[in-house]
Amino acid sequence: MKKNVVSMLLAVVLLANVAGAAFAAPLEGVGEGFAKNVIYLIPDGMSQGGVTLARWVYNNGEPLHMDETVSGLMQTHNSDTIVADSAPAGTAMATGVKTQDKLIGIKPAVANLPGAFQPTEDEIYMPVASILEAAKLNGKKTGLIATSEIQHATPADYSSHAVHRNEYTNIGEQQVYQGIDVVLGGGLGYLGLDTSDEKKITSKYRVDGEDMIPVLEEMGYEIITTRDELLASTADKIWGGFAEKAMKRDLDKPAEEPSLAEMTQKAIDVLSQGENGFFLFVEGSQVDWAAHANDTVGIISEIKAFDDAFGVALDFAKADGNTVVIAATDHGNSGITIGNMATSSNYSTLPVEFFVQYLRKATVTEEKALSMINEDGSNLAEVFAALGIEDATEEEIASVLEAEEGGTALALARVVSERSGIGYSTLGHTGEDVAIYVYSPSAENTLSGLINNSELGQYAAKAFGISHCRAVRS
Numbered sequence: 119m120k121k122n123v124v125s126m127l128l129a130v131v132l133l134a135n136v137a138g139a140a141f142a143a144p145l146e147g148v149g150e151g152f153a154k155n156v157i158y159l160i161p162d163g164m165s166q167g168g169v170t171l172a173r174w175v176y177n178n179g180e181p182l183h184m185d186e187t188v189s190g191l192m193q194t195h196n197s198d199t200i201v202a203d204s205a206p207a208g209t210a211m212a213t214g215v216k217t218q219d220k221l222i223g224i225k226p227a228v229a230n231l232p233g234a235f236q237p238t239e240d241e242i243y244m245p246v247a248s249i250l251e252a253a254k255l256n257g258k259k260t261g262l263i264a265t266s267e268i269q270h271a272t273p274a275d276y277s278s279h280a281v282h283r284n285e286y287t288n289i290g291e292q293q294v295y296q297g298i299d300v301v302l303g304g305g306l307g308y309l310g311l312d313t314s315d316e317k318k319i320t321s322k323y324r325v326d327g328e329d330m331i332p333v334l335e336e337m338g339y340e341i342i343t344t345r346d347e348l349l350a351s352t353a354d355k356i357w358g359g360f361a362e363k364a365m366k367r368d369l370d371k372p373a374e375e376p377s378l379a380e381m382t383q384k385a386i387d388v389l390s391q392g393e394n395g396f397f398l399f400v401e402g403s404q405v406d407w408a409a410h411a412n413d414t415v416g417i418i419s420e421i422k423a424f425d426d427a428f429g430v431a432l433d434f435a436k437a438d439g440n441t442v443v444i445a446a447t448d449h450g451n452s453g454i455t456i457g458n459m460a461t462s463s464n465y466s467t468l469p470v471e472f473f474v475q476y477l478r479k480a481t482v483t484e485e486k487a488l489s490m491i492n493e494d495g496s497n498l499a500e501v502f503a504a505l506g507i508e509d510a511t512e513e514e515i516a517s518v519l520e521a522e523e524g525g526t527a528l529a530l531a532r533v534v535s536e537r538s539g540i541g542y543s544t545l546g547h548t549g550e551d552v553a554i555y556v557y558s559p560s561a562e563n564t565l566s567g568l569i570n571n572s573e574l575g576q577y578a579a580k581a582f583g584i585s586h587c588r589a590v591r592s
């Protein structure tokens with residue numbers, strides 16, 4: 119497999135050369151670029167309604183870290199459909215090329231919407247290099263962080279190429295051989311390490327039975343599994359796997375798991391030791407998962423955790439003076455609104471407290487609360503108290519007790535959102551524009567207005583003075 123990855127990467131470079139310019143070559147007129155480092159953050163599935171609510175609940179309406187850098191709007195559509203999923207949306211953001219559903223770092227067959235780029239027949243389903251790969255080819259240090267499995271679609275888009283996002287065995291193996299300097303997140307189980315039994319190797323979730331752990335060791339990685347080990351590490355090549363699959367939601371985090379902000383700080387500390395600069399990708403992965411469940415506390419607490427990580431990146435960039443920080447979600451999710459059908463006629467009379475009082479008191483997310491419910495549901499009043507609702511009514515408790523099979527989570531989430539006047543329109547992704555957040559050390563090289571998701575990837579390449587696929591054709 120190692121050979122396959124190498125030849126695939128060679129194919130990417132060769133293909134780009136054949137097409138007229140390597141992704142990795144300086145783009146004419148761009149030359150050296152305008153920044154030494156790029157930190158690229160994605161809060162997956164973050165709708166603007168969630169950002170506004172997080173601002174009210176945690177910051178009393180005052181700006182979050184990312185707010186001072188908001189600079190425009192981004193269209194999130196795929197090459198052929200309006201509502202995006204993480205695999206194609208992240209591909210566009212990582213490579214500058216819009217693509218189709220399920221594809222990871224691969225060009226589309228159909229590209230007929232604005233901002234999409236139709237490949238020639240030969241290029242259909244061919245891999246396209248990501249900004250992380252290009253940065254590495256240009257001698258920069260690289261980092262990859264997520265709170266999901268590191269093999270999940272969005273981090274995969276920056277570090278692998280696959281025809282389906284579910285190919286964790288394949289994606290995980292490619293990520294190992296990429297030689298990324300710092301990898302932090304979940305997904306250790308997909309590399310073959312069983313964290314439940316003294317690091318006994320079982321190749322737990324790998325379908326090929328291969329064990330990637332000795333490979334990582336041979337490549338010189340320090341493999342760590344806890345927050346303490348991360349904070350204490352002095353290695354310059356770190357693979358931190360803090361969960362077999364996904365890490366916990368930030369609000370529910372056990373002491374052994376680092377926060378997204380802590381992982382971001384550590385990665386910056388390590389990567390900034392290099393002479394040629396670095397590229398760091400950071401995903402707040404679970405805003406999306408909370409949104410799929412319509413979990414209000416989950417959404418806003420995950421946005422807060424993401425914003426803290428953004429603040430770490432922004433502080434570094436301001437002090438460094440040679441670092442670009444960019445962020446945008448890959449797509450909306452859930453249609454979260456402040457105000458719902460029950461507030462249709464009285465919205466303008468509702469005090470701040472109406473929307474924030476319960477959410478501010480929540481000490482666990484809905485996901486954790488669900489796991490706290492006992493067999494007969496007799497402790498639901500306590501469970502609601504942990505969610506900030508200390509006076510749950512009989513009716514509210516009954517709505518959870520009497521939920522249909524499989525509907526308990528949503529019933530619980532509905533009590534929380536309805537108490538706080540929060541509305542939802544779907545349990546799926548949504549197709550509206552999203553905000554872009556850009557901090558540039560160069561006043562002439564900012565990014566604003568209405569852009570396409572592919573242009574955000576192209577902007578990252580431009581910061582490094584690296585050409586990108588789209589430039590070959592235009």
Ligand SMILES: [Zn+2]
Pocket residue numbers: 162163203204205207272406448449
């Ligand atoms: Zn996504």
